[in-house]
Amino acid sequence: MNDLPGDLLYTSEHEWLRREDDGTVTVGITDHAQAALGDLVYVELPEAGQDLDDGSDMAVVESVKAASDVYAPISGTVVEVNELLNEDPERINSDPYGDGWIVKLKPADPIDEASLLTPDDYQELLDREAG
């Protein structure tokens, strides 16, 4: 059902990460997460320049139904936030892996792939949750 992009890493909190050529990491929430939340109506973004610890609160996404925290999937510094989401939070619904990205981070440390999920790992997690 879910066609997961193969070039991304994932977390068990239903977030994705893309390693960009310039060494930054783009973060968003997965298609599964946006579908579960429903139509998004508000996104609270961090400030550029903010330092975040792995697992700390990074953003809040609110849908017609509920609010949900988005956690920093790695430690790093916020280099850019997706300002588009202030006016059009539904970009996350319509294009979760593209225009609906949330934050770009400059990693504080080399990325430890073992602490993140591959597309296959994440698919397995979704299958288990659907169980």
Next chain:
Amino acid sequence: MGSKTALFDKHVEAGARIVDFGGWDMPLNYGSQKEEHHAVRNRAGMFDVSHMTIVDLHGDKVRDLLRYLLANDVAKLQSQGKALYSCMLKDTGGVVDDLIVYFLDESFFRLIMNAATRDKDLVWIRQLAKGYDVTVRERADLAMIAVQGPNSRELAAPSIDDAWRDQALVLKPFTGMHAGELFVARTGYTGEDGWEVIMPAAQAARFWDRWLATGVVPCGLGARDTLRLEAAMSLYGNEMDETVSPLESGLGWTIAWQPLERDFIGRAALEALRNEPTLRRFVGLLLEDRGVLRAHQRIIVDGFGEGEVTSGGYSPTIGRSIGLARIPAGEYSRAKVEVRGKLLTVRIVKTPFVRNGKILIDT
């Protein structure tokens, strides 16, 4: 696994996200909740409301029973089919449930009550009905579909039998009629025109499919909640419950104080509360800052005290967050709400926020 309505398979077929609601497996949304909301405001949508409790009361003294049971006065119901919205109170003035009562004939009234309160409602009513020799018959054999929106009656009408269609189309607001096996009422919970149609459960899928084919959009509980919030209609368990009276729930208008000699359950408690200067205000809120109001958020009014958001959410019609709230007595026009650790500003506004497709507040 919860109870299922006669339309459960139709919901699954239409791709609904199913959630538990008062012990029932109900559709939350089918696709985009916002699109379902707009469909009702602009055209026509339909809701499966078969989980609601339908109770028929029969007996020569049924009117007397209801005049004592309900805070509103069924003496107002003089023409056949006329409906009345009322709270059913405890002695303390707290609300057991809110309901719609239809006058069908002098020995037959019909109640439509909430699903989540079914068991206690039936116990409450049965206990009292004995003394009036009234029989209490739950109609679990019936299903109910609400078709709502400016085009809803016109789209739904072809499914009503020829013999009744014209009469159904000229039903006045807040009245209902039997149309063969159907009961059609011009009522709803969205702030739009429409019908609530009660039918034998075995026929529900047929009506659902016909209306789907004419372009009526299936809508879930999510859209039902944002529509009723914009219309500032109370939700039992949010705006009121057994611990709070209608006087502090925006439902003072449903209490029939006249005639003075009519006794009803809760009357003495309400009389005592009525002129309390500390009675909390019940108001609408418009969030001026960015964010989303949600039920149970704390309200802070400098110099007056604290209150609580009873229902909150994003208004798809207005494009901002709105809420209903109980707040301290006093004259003021703005307050602070604690939203996820931050204090945001809300403006107190007159409700409803939206009615018949139009925004009624200053934004």
